[in-house]
Amino acid sequence: MAKGTAWGIQRVQFESSPLHSTSRASELGFITCMPAMDMAEALEGERKNGYLVSKAFQGRRCAIVVAVCRKRMWNLLRFVLGSFLFLWPLLAESAALNDDVLGLIVFKADIVDPLSKLASWNEDEDDPCAWTGVKCSPRGNRVIELSLSGFSLSGRIGRGLLQLAALQTLDLSGNNLSGSLYPGLLQLASLRVVDLSGNNLSGMIADEFFEQCRSLRSLSLANNALSGEIPRSIGSCSTLAALNLSSNQLSGSLPSGLWSLFALRTLDLSDNALVGEIPKGVSRLYNLRSIGLRGNRFAGRLPDDLGDCLLLRHLDVSANLLTGDLPESIRKLTLCRRLALSSNLFAGPVPTWIGEMNNLEFLDLSANWFSGRIPESIRACRSLKNLDLSGNSLTGNLPPWMFELELNELSVSGNRMSGFISAAADAPGGRFLSHLDLSGNGFSGGVPSALGTFQGLRFLNLSRNSFSGSIPAAVLALEKVEVLDLSMNMINGNIPPEIGKAVSLKELSLEKNSLTGGIPAQIGNCSSLRILLLSLNNLTGPVPPTLSNLTDLEIVDLSFNRLSGNLPKQLSNLARLNWFNISHNLFSGHLPAGNFFNTIPLSSISENPGLCGSAVNRTCRTVLPKPIVLNPNSSSSSPNATLSSDSIRHKKIILSISALIAIGAATVIALGVITITILNIRVRATSAGSHLPAASALSDGYYSNSPASDVTSNKLVMFSGDDTAGFCAGAHAILNKDCELGRGGFGTVYKTNLQDGRPVAIKKLTVSSLVKSQVDFERDVKKLGKLRHSNLVALEGYYWTQSLQLLIYEYVSGGNLYQHLHECSNSSSLSWQERFHVILGIARSLDYLHRLNIIHYNLKSSNVLIDGSGEAKVGDYGLAKLLPMLDRYVLSSKIQSALGYMAPEFACRTVKITEKCDVYGFGVLVLEIITGRRPVEYMEDDVVVLSDSVRVALEAGRVDELVDGKVGGKFPMEEVVPVVKLGLVCTSQVPSSRPTMSEVVHILELIICPQESHEEELT
Known part of the structure; x- marks a missing residue:
């Protein structure tokens, strides 16, 4: 047969x-x-x-x-x-x-x-047990396991799997499978483990999906795009021991059926959009070992019976909106090893009973409103490895016993702690500590030299305190330290030459201190150095040539010092260098030529009177040898003899020749000036007749039918399909200074009118050499052109040539937010309701962009426009994607022209730039809108950072003093206080501690009060 x-x-x-x-x-x-x-x-x-x-x-x-x-x-x-x-x-x-x-x-x-x-899967074979990813039972040769994890498979999960009647384990994780979940997938009676995580599955989870889960023990649908609510039928999976639905788009509240899964040991619903309170009843899950609810929108208090899950080892509810103090029942979780409560609104003192949880290895209470001192009871947690108390309102000193614990990481940054740091050189925990962050407090005294004995330190941040004295040489000589930040203190003295022993150092930040002396040549031994920040000190002397030995160097900021001399020419060999700021020093001579220095921004070399060259538009003096004049009548015996009449005559001839040369040069220069003037007159005449080359190029490029109309030709596109000739008729405005609206990091913006009289704003990009190819440029611009939101400035079209790129936007008539905040009189200033409405509008626009995976990068008050109805419209979004040669450090100058809006991770190569950078800029913008003050204010002998001064005023209870005086006395404090707090949370130094913009919008909508209540309170 x-x-x-x-x-x-x-x-x-x-x-x-x-x-x-x-x-x-x-x-x-x-x-x-x-x-x-x-x-x-x-x-x-x-x-x-x-x-x-x-x-x-x-x-x-x-x-x-x-x-x-x-x-x-x-x-x-x-x-x-x-x-x-x-x-x-x-x-x-x-x-x-x-x-x-x-x-x-x-x-x-x-x-x-x-x-x-799956090449081995052959339909002509009788036995599938030898196929890739297939495992069969030893007796019946039935397929019991299908494991295809990480095979890069795409397509849909079909019904074919339903024929595998003996299947026990199905693992399709880490692929690109799409479509919705097949409702009958779990109906196989023998199925025990299903892992579909890390795919592109979407849509809602059907209620019948869980109705036939039978004997299922483990289910993971994590890292997909599933939406909707968690079905109530989840309670049918009575044998389920592990459930992971994290990193999806699930919404709604927790279904009550969850608390009937008595066999459940692991529950992970992190990184969704779940809301409401965490209901009571969790104590019924007596087998529970791990709960992960991080990154949702849960509100209210933690359930009081949470501590009755006595077997719990892992509890993570961070990045929610939970409030109140911690339930005392948590003290019963003596087996708990990991407790993560960060980025919530918990308040009150840190509970002393935490010391009873003596098996804790990881404790994260950061970014909350905890106050008071660090309880000594934590000393009993002898297994503790990671302790993060940052971003709270803790006071008092840092207990010396902290260094007795065998901690790997310790962070108390962003609190109100003070006093001296007592660290003994023989502290038992010193040999284990690898990460120490004490930044953003009020610690004083000298930098503890004992820290130099902690040989395992890789990250040390003492910035934004009041440390004084000199830098201990031992601290700079730590061989394993990768990040050392002592910035924004009162440290003085020289930079010790022992810095050369820090061979693993990648980031050195000593800016805004009172350091003196020169930059030690030994810094050239730090071969791993990528970031060097020494600005705002009193350093003198030249830049050491050894700096050019640091081939990994990317960021250098030496601004606001007294450094002098010529820059080493070898610096041009640093291929990775993309930021070099030497402004406000005493440097002289030529800039190095090549690589980054060919396009160095003018702001990075300004205020150096001795620098010359094309970059600073200053001609370098050429030193010529003096002419040698010999006296033929002189003799060696009379060197001081008087010049004869012949020699005097000869000297006059030489002087005459020199004068003639000077006169000739002056004549050439004059002719050049006259020629340029005539050319300018002709250009203006052409402009007046609407026959400028730019306008002509626009018309010719758009209507050209020649074979040259390809990738290199001129091209004008209007997304709305309007008559482009109308734009060409007004294109002369791009060279008309009278039509200029403003200048920014990307270019200059002009106003012009289309043929139908409708005004538009034209951004003329001034970074043409950095723009992508036409194909990439058009692809990204067209994506931006599809964006439509009531709080975004609409992109209506673009114009392309190889040397000129224009972006055409809708014209917003009300000016920008910067003008309303800082240039308007009291009578025309924004009211509190208008400011709140602007804040909410900006938040909604950023939320819209982030949902489409677009990072703004350039959020500041001058990029927020106000239309005639008072609606905020955010502009300049997404432009960073058009410039692939601009990375985060150049962006910090090109785009983030206002220093105060820039998130701290822009200065760290190892930290990923995410939407949280926009959240930081938004937080600064919120504080600017409320206070009417600029993000950074430069005083005569100090620099005031807005977020720091606001935090101090808030902690001192002086919130009413924060509100812009132009607003007047009529503003609701029940709105002002939470908005101020929200702005401070958004400006957290740690990106993970900042909320998402979706959460920000939700919080603002909760804060806003009905207009009627305002009027009642104000009357």
Whole structure:
């Protein structure tokens, strides 16, 4: 018997039958095969008589593999072999294998396999147990495990898997599978483990998905794009021990059925959009070991019975909106190893009973409103490795016993702590500590030299305190330290030459201190150094040539010092250098030529009177040798003899020649000036006649029908389909200074009118050499052109040539927010309600951008426009993507021209730039709107950072003094206080401690009060 007959399979070709044209055939997975007269019923998915059908499409021909009726076949075999009953188990096993092969082949038919990982899956084989990713049971040879994790598969999960009746484990994680979840996927009775995490599955989870989960023990749908609510039927999965739905887009509140999963040991719902309170009843999950609810929008208090989950090892509710103090029942979680409560609104003192949780290894209470001193009871947590108390309102000193714990990481940054740091050189915990962050407090005294004995330190941040004295040489000589930040203190003295021993150092920040002396040449031994920040000190002397040995160097800021001399020419060999700021020093001579220095921003070299060259538009003096004049009558015996009349005459001749040369040079210069003047007059005349080259190029490029109209030709596109000739008629405005609206990091903005009289704003990009190719430029601009939001300035079109790029925006008539805050009189200033409305509008626009994975990068008050109705419109969004040669450090100058808006991670190469950078800029903007003060204010002998001064005023209870005086006395404090706090949370130094813009919008909508209540309180 042939193989096809043995399997009971026939291949039938349908070329002209109704099957060929029906769309239903393309949806077939497994359906019953009826006789020919009943084929139409079979196509509707009915299952009869045990027949099976699978399909494959090849061009226009629909090939359907028909499994002949097994029921009839087995009846015939039983009749023939009835006397051989001992063969029956073998026949049953053959039928089962038939199901497994068919099931896997049909599953493969719905899958795209770009790496040919499933090449071994051959439909002509009898046994699938040797196929890649397939594991069979040792006895029955049935498929019990299908593990295809990380195979780069795409496509959809079809119904073929339903034929694997013995399947126990299904792992399709880490692929690109898409589509919605098939509701009947869990109906296999033997299924125990399902892992579909790390795919692109979308849509809602159907309620019936969980209704047939039967004996399921573990389910992971993490890292997909699933939306909607968690179905109530989740309570049907009574045997479920592990449930992971994290990193999706699930919303709504927690279903009550969750608390009936008594076998549950691990629950992870992190990074979704779940809301409401965490309901009571969690104590019923007495087997629970781990709860992950991080990154949602849960509000209210933690349930009081949470501490009754006595087996709990891991609790993470960070990055929510939880309030109040911590339930005392948590003290009963003596087995808990990881407690993460960061980025919430918890308040009150840090509970002393935390010391009873003596198995804690990780404790994170950061970014809350905890106050008071650090309780000494934490000293009892001898297993503690990571302790993060940053971003609170803790006071008092840093207890010396902290260094007795065997901590790996300790952070108390961003609090109100003070006093001296007492760290003994022989502190037991010193040899374990790798991360120490004491920044943003009021610590004083000298930098503890004992820190130099902590040889395991990799990260040390003492910035933004009041440390004084000199830098201990031992601290700079730590061989493993990678990040050392002592900035914004009162440290004086020289930079010790021992810095050369820090061979692992990647970032050194000593800016805004009172350091003196020179930059030590030994810094050239720090071969791993990438970031060097020494600005705002009193350093003198030259830049050491050894600096050019640091081939990994990317950021250098030496501004606001008294450094002098010529810059080493070898600096131009630093290929990775993308930021070099030497402004406000005493440097002289030529700049290095090549690489970064060919395009160095003028702001980075300003206020150095001795610098010369094209970059500073100052001609360098050429030193020529003085002419040698010999006296023919002089002798060696009378060197001081008086010049003869002949020699005097000869000198006069020489002087005359020099004078003639000078006169000739002056004549050439004068002729050049006259020529340029004539050319300018002609250009202006052309502009007046609307025949400027730019306007001509716009018209010619758009209407050109020549073969040259390709990638290199001029091109004008209006997204609305308006008459582009109207724009060409007004294009002369791009060279008309009278039409200029403003200048920014990307370019200059002009106003012009279309032919129909409608005004538009034109941004003329001044970074042409950094713009992408036309194909990439157009692709990204068109994406931006599709964005439409009431709080975004609409991009209406663009113009491209190789040397000129224009972006055409809608014109917003009300000016920008900077003007309203800092240039308006009291009578025309924004009211509190208008300011709040502007804040909410900006938040909504950023939330919209972030949902589309667009980072603004350039958020500041001058980029927020106000229309005639008082609506905020954010501009300059997404432009950083057009300039691939600008990374974060150049962006910090080109785009973030106002220093105070720039998130701290811009200065750290190892930290990823995310949407949280925009959140930081938004937080600064909120404080600017409320106070009417600029983000950074430069005093005569100090620099005041707005967020720092606001935090101090808030902690001192002087919130009413923060509000801009132009607002007047009529503003609701119940709105002002939480908005101020929200702004401070957004400006957290740690990106993960900042909320998302979706959370910000939600909080603002909760804060806002009805207008009627305002009027009642103010009358």
